[in-house]
Amino acid sequence: MSVTVETLENLERKVVLSLPWADINAETDKRLQQTQRRVKIDGFRPGKAPLKMVASMYGASVQNEVINELVQRAFYDVAVSENLKVAGFPRFDAVEEQDDKDTVKIAAVFEVFPEVVIGDLSAQEVEKVTATVGDAEVDKTVEILRKQRTRYNHVEREAKNDDRVIIDFEGKIDGEPFAGGSAKNYAFVLGAGQMLPEFEAGVAGLKAGESKDVEVNFPEDYHGKDVAGKTAVFTINLINVSEPTLPEVDDQFAKALGIEDGDVAKMREEVKKNVGREVERRIQDQTKDSVMEALLKAAELQLPAALVNEEAARLSNEMKQNFVNQGMADAANLDLPADMFKDQAERRVSLGLILAKLVEEHKLEPTPEQIKAVVANFAESYEDPQEVIDWYYADESRLQGPTSLAVESNVVDFVLGKAKVTEKALSFDEVMGAQA
Numbered sequence: 115m116s117v118t119v120e121t122l123e124n125l126e127r128k129v130v131l132s133l134p135w136a137d138i139n140a141e142t143d144k145r146l147q148q149t150q151r152r153v154k155i156d157g158f159r160p161g162k163a164p165l166k167m168v169a170s171m172y173g174a175s176v177q178n179e180v181i182n183e184l185v186q187r188a189f190y191d192v193a194v195s196e197n198l199k200v201a202g203f204p205r206f207d208a209v210e211e212q213d214d215k216d217t218v219k220i221a222a223v224f225e226v227f228p229e230v231v232i233g234d235l236s237a238q239e240v241e242k243v244t245a246t247v248g249d250a251e252v253d254k255t256v257e258i259l260r261k262q263r264t265r266y267n268h269v270e271r272e273a274k275n276d277d278r279v280i281i282d283f284e285g286k287i288d289g290e291p292f293a294g295g296s297a298k299n300y301a302f303v304l305g306a307g308q309m310l311p312e313f314e315a316g317v318a319g320l321k322a323g324e325s326k327d328v329e330v331n332f333p334e335d336y337h338g339k340d341v342a343g344k345t346a347v348f349t350i351n352l353i354n355v356s357e358p359t360l361p362e363v364d365d366q367f368a369k370a371l372g373i374e375d376g377d378v379a380k381m382r383e384e385v386k387k388n389v390g391r392e393v394e395r396r397i398q399d400q401t402k403d404s405v406m407e408a409l410l411k412a413a414e415l416q417l418p419a420a421l422v423n424e425e426a427a428r429l430s431n432e433m434k435q436n437f438v439n440q441g442m443a444d445a446a447n448l449d450l451p452a453d454m455f456k457d458q459a460e461r462r463v464s465l466g467l468i469l470a471k472l473v474e475e476h477k478l479e480p481t482p483e484q485i486k487a488v489v490a491n492f493a494e495s496y497e498d499p500q501e502v503i504d505w506y507y508a509d510e511s512r513l514q515g516p517t518s519l520a521v522e523s524n525v526v527d528f529v530l531g532k533a534k535v536t537e538k539a540l541s542f543d544e545v546m547g548a549q550a
Contacts, residue, residue, distance in 0.1 A: 202420025275305030
C-alpha cells in the first residue's frame with residue numbers, strides 16, 4: 115500500500131488509509147453468518163432466524179467492528195513498511211472526501227517518537243553523595259531499636275516528659291463543647307509532640323487522680339479548620355502515669371532481634387550490615403536524582419502528548435489505588451484529574467526517552483551478572499535469600515524491576531564518568547532524615 119505520511123504540528127503525523135469495500139463486506143458477511151448460528155431472536159429457534167433479519171439487527175455494529183479491526187491492521191502494516199516509530203495510540207478519523215466507490219478512506223492521526231539530542235555531559239554538574247556507617251551510627255540505631263521496645267511501668271509521682279500518661283479530657287470554646295475536643299482513657303507520651311505544647315504543659319506535673327483546667331490557643335494554620343485560631347479550655351483528669359523502661363543491650367535483646375545465640379557482637383554486625391545497606395540505597399538514590407537532573411538539562415527533545423497523557427492517567431490511577439489500599443472511604447470514586455500529574459508525567463516521559471537514547475547509543479544494557487547482583491541485593495535482607503532469588507528467576511517478567519535498576523545504575527556510572535562530579539559527604543542523620 116502506497117501512502118503519504120503528512121506532517122502536522124510538532125510530532126503529529128497523518129496517513130490516509132484505503133480499505134476495500136470488498137474486504138469489509140466479505141468479512142462482515144462471514145461474521146453475520148456466525149452470529150446467525152448463535153443468536154437468539156424471539157419467535158425463532160436458536161440459529162434459525164433469517165440472515166436478513168440478523169443483518170438488519172446486527173449488521174451496522176458488526177460492520178463497524180470489522181472496519182475498526184481492518185483499519186488497525188492496515189495502520190500497523192503502514193507503520194512497519196514506512197518504519198514509523200509510533201508513540202501512543204493513533205486516532206482514526208473519517209475522511210470527508212470519499213472519491214472512490216470501491217474503498218473507504220480513514221485518516222490515522224498519530225505521534226512519532228522524538229529525536230533526542232543529548233548535549234555535552236562534561237558541561238553538567240553532578241553531586242555524588244557519600245556517607246559512612248561506623249560504631250557511632252550502629253549505637254544510634256541500637257538506641258532506636260531499644261526505644262521501639264520501650265515498656266511502661268506504673269508510677270505514683272508527678273508526670274514528666276517521656277512518661278506515658280492516660281487522661282480524660284473535655285474541651286470547650288466559649289463554654290461550648292466542640293467536635294473532637296473530648297476523649298476518655300486517652301494515652302500519649304509527654305514531650306513527644308503528639309499534643310499542642312500548652313496542652314502538654316498542663317498535664318506535666320499532675321499526679322494520678324488530679325484535675326486541671328488548661329487554656330490552649332489553636333494555631334491559625336491548625337489542621338482542624340473549625341478550631342483554627344480559637345482558644346479552648348480543656349478540663350484534664352489524669353488517670354495514670356507510667357515511666358519508660360528501655361531493655362538492656364544483652365543476650366535477650368539480641369535474640370529479640372533474630373540472633374539465635376544472643377551474641378551481642380553478632381547483633382551489632384547485623385545492625386551495621388542492615389543500616390549500611392539502607393544508607394547505601396539512600397545515597398545512591400540521591401546521586402541518581404542529581405544525574406537525572408543533569409540529563410534533563412543536557413537533553414533537547416519534544417514530548418509526545420500521547421505518552422504524557424498515558425503516564426498522567428497511570429499516576430492518577432496509581433494514587434487512587436493507594437488510597438483504596440489504605441482503606442480511604444469512597445476512594446474508588448475519587449476524582450483525581452490527570453492534569454494534577456502532568457509535571458510529574460512529563461519528567462518521567464522525558465527521562466524514559468533520554469535513558470533509552472543513552473542505553474542504545476552507548477550500549478548500556480545490563481549484563482545477566484549485573485541483574486543477578488541486583489536480585490541478590492534485594493534478597494540479602496530476607497531470612498532465606500535463595501528462596502527470594504529463586505522466586506525472581508521462576509518467572510522472567512519478575513526480572514523487569516531488577517533489570518530497570520541495573521540499567522539506571524549503568525546510566526548513572528556513565529554520566530558520572532563524563533560530568534563534573536562534586537562529592538558531598540552527608541552525616542548519618544542527614545541521610546536517614548532524607549526521604550526514602
